[in-house]
Amino acid sequence: MGKASVIIYITLAVLFLLLISRSTTNNKSHGQRHRHRRLKIRSNFNFTPPAAADPHRVHDHAAAFDPLVADIERRREDKQWEHHYFQTHHPEFHSESTQSIPAPGHESQPEWEDFMDAEDYLNDEEKFNVTNRLVLLFPKIDVDPVDGYVSETELIQWHLQQSQKEVLHRTERDMEVHDKNKDGFVSFAEYEPPSWVKNSDNDSFGYNMGWWKEEHFNASDADGDGLLNITEFNDFLHPADTNNPKLLQWLCKEEIRERDSDKDGKVNFKEFFHGLFDLVRDYDEEGHNTTHESDDAVEAPAKKLFSQLDKDSDGYLSDVELLPIIGKLHPSEHHYAKQQTEYIMQQADTDKDGRLTLAEMIESPYVFYGAVFDEDEDDDYGYHDEFR
Ligand SMILES: *[C@@H]1O[C@H](CO)[C@@H](O)[C@H](O)[C@H]1NC(C)=O
Ligand SMILES: *[C@@H]1O[C@H](CO)[C@@H](O)[C@H](O)[C@H]1NC(C)=O
Ligand SMILES: *[C@@H]1O[C@H](CO)[C@@H](O)[C@H](O)[C@H]1NC(C)=O
Ligand SMILES: *[C@@H]1O[C@H](CO)[C@@H](O)[C@H](O)[C@H]1NC(C)=O
Ligand SMILES: *[C@@H]1O[C@H](CO)[C@@H](O)[C@H](O)[C@H]1NC(C)=O
Ligand SMILES: *[C@@H]1O[C@H](CO)[C@@H](O)[C@H](O)[C@H]1NC(C)=O
Ligand SMILES: [Ca+2]
Numbered sequence: 001m002g003k004a005s006v007i008i009y010i011t012l013a014v015l016f017l018l019l020i021s022r023s024t025t026n027n028k029s030h031g032q033r034h035r036h037r038r039l040k041i042r043s044n045f046n047f048t049p050p051a052a053a054d055p056h057r058v059h060d061h062a063a064a065f066d067p068l069v070a071d072i073e074r075r076r077e078d079k080q081w082e083h084h085y086f087q088t089h090h091p092e093f094h095s096e097s098t099q100s101i102p103a104p105g106h107e108s109q110p111e112w113e114d115f116m117d118a119e120d121y122l123n124d125e126e127k128f129n130v131t132n133r134l135v136l137l138f139p140k141i142d143v144d145p146v147d148g149y150v151s152e153t154e155l156i157q158w159h160l161q162q163s164q165k166e167v168l169h170r171t172e173r174d175m176e177v178h179d180k181n182k183d184g185f186v187s188f189a190e191y192e193p194p195s196w197v198k199n200s201d202n203d204s205f206g207y208n209m210g211w212w213k214e215e216h217f218n219a220s221d222a223d224g225d226g227l228l229n230i231t232e233f234n235d236f237l238h239p240a241d242t243n244n245p246k247l248l249q250w251l252c253k254e255e256i257r258e259r260d261s262d263k264d265g266k267v268n269f270k271e272f273f274h275g276l277f278d279l280v281r282d283y284d285e286e287g288h289n290t291t292h293e294s295d296d297a298v299e300a301p302a303k304k305l306f307s308q309l310d311k312d313s314d315g316y317l318s319d320v321e322l323l324p325i326i327g328k329l330h331p332s333e334h335h336y337a338k339q340q341t342e343y344i345m346q347q348a349d350t351d352k353d354g355r356l357t358l359a360e361m362i363e364s365p366y367v368f369y370g371a372v373f374d375e376d377e378d379d380d381y382g383y384h385d386e387f388r
Contacts, residue, residue, distance in 0.1 A: 039122040039369055041073055063163035065368045066133055070162060072118045074169060081173060130365040138358045149355040152345055159337035167241070167333065171234040178233075185227035188217045210254050219250035240330035252319040252326050266316035269306050277302045280328045344368065 042064075064070040122128045141150050141158045180190045193212035210216055220236035221228055222244045228236055235242040239251045259271050267276070277298075307313070309321050327335070348364040349356055361368065 039069075039119070039128075041069070041076060041119050041122070063159065063166045065159070065162065066137065067162065068128075068133070069122065069369070070166065072122070074166065076118070078173070085177070130369065131362050134361045134365060134368070135358065138361065149357060150361070151355045152341055155341045155344065155356070156334070156337050159340050160334055163333045163337060164241075167238060168230075168234060171230065171237055174237065175230060175233055185229055186233050187227050188214055191217065191228075210250075210257065216250060219247045220244070222246065238333075240327070240332045241334075248323065248326060249319060251330060252322040255322055255326065255329055256317070256319050266318060267322075268316055269303070272306055272317060273299065273302050276325075276329065277305065280305070280325055 064073060138150065139146075141154055142148065144151075144154055144157070175186065178186045178191055191212075216239075217228070217236065218224075220232050220239070220242075222232055222235075232244075235244055235247055239247050242248060255276075256265070256267055259267050259275050261271055262268075281301075306317070309317055309324065311321055312318075322329075344367050345354070345356070347367040348360055350360050350363065
């Protein structure tokens with residue numbers, strides 16, 4: 001016993017010394033400029049459909065710029081999803097398997113290792129060279145027109161394509177679960193709302209009231225054949241991104257239902273002002289502050305917008321009258337693609353001509369990998385200096 005632990009201690013000490021010496025001597029292979037940068041694989045997988053969980057939440061999962069990174073993230077997410085699915089749908093297997101595994105948390109170990117491997121891969125400049133990645137991706141983005149520059153529009157389109165791919169992938173996964181007879185369609189009888197919808201009682205959720213109900217289903221069924229194909233099912237899950245007018249109108253109706261505190265079926269100015277208006281404004285001018293402004297200063301523009309929207313001037317907003325701003329109340333993937341693009345242009349467009357050359361992109365590679373870039377590392381500067 002005693003001998004074994006001494007050996008373990010010595011081994012640990014040697015390993016520790018090796019680690020220290022590596023971090024002090026072996027600093028050449030890491031480029032000077034990117035020493036503290038580390039690409040991270042994001043893992044903000046959420047089992048509640050985001051739109052329903054909180055339609056006004058901050059979007060935290062814009063798709064990765066690089067399809068290769070997106071692929072790694074997707075595979076990781078699929079694995080988590082399978083794990084979760086298996087646990088909720090086959091609890092009997094789950095309890096059996098935990099009996100044979102002694103240590104709690106043991107089963108998540110392999111996932112964690114995969115994750116670290118992938119992250120190490122991304123941070124190994126020999127294997128994952130961001131310069132080469134940008135050279136490879138540039139011609140795929142510079143397509144409309146092919147002119148040697150990436151315009152803002154081209155970059156928005158690129159980001160949009162990436163996020164739509166992600167969204168559709170998740171829908172396909174969900175479809176597999178809900179399409180019980182595997183005919184490629186989801187019928188309302190087949191469709192089972194998520195368990196948290198069934199369990200939540202009627203009044204507690206102001207949101208979500210009509211979500212996942214038959215009316216929502218019917219509105220998504222664009223051709224009215226009683227079945228949702230993959231496109232319609234994708235719209236069902238992400239109504240803000242649809243161009244199905246029936247579904248957009250349903251979304252407006254839900255919005256009214258949510259905002260209509262006196263339950264008269266319409267939204268009056270007071271209900272508009274305390275709720276909707278802030279959302280529209282937040283969307284237009286980010287970073288403004290509501291708290292310090294006097295009510296009068298806000299009420300004037302609110303009244304103006306209200307009367308513009310109130311087409312029949314009856315003093316109330318109906319669902320149809322909400323249509324012009326529904327995209328602001330439920331931001332679409334296009335909105336996030338635009339946001340992401342504006343940030344990149346601001347950071348990488350060095351000569352401020354409104355478009356990016358390949359050279360400009362290579363000059364600021366980490367802006368593109370921004371979503372997976374860990375800036376906290378910079379705080380460790382002093383700490384690292386001590387080791388040198
Ligand atoms: C580590 O980097 C410093 C500069 O930051 C350099 O002076 C030193 O020679 C490097 N050490 C090795 C072993 O490469
Ligand atoms: C990345 O690729 C570029 C272009 O091929 C090359 O100049 C650079 O040295 C590579 N970086 C690393 C760390 O291998
Ligand atoms: C919700 O309301 C419906 C009728 O509107 C009722 O049939 C149902 O039992 C209610 N569910 C819960 C959980 O309260
Ligand atoms: C949905 O559509 C079906 C016909 O496809 C109809 O029978 C049903 O009443 C509709 N439900 C609602 C809530 O509109
Ligand atoms: C699904 O049906 C809609 C019509 O409701 C159609 O426009 C769309 O192309 C279909 N999608 C696929 C993948 O067939
Ligand atoms: C918020 O508004 C007040 C008055 O309008 C202004 O003095 C203050 O600086 C603003 N705060 C921020 C964070 O912009
Ligand atoms: Ca259909």
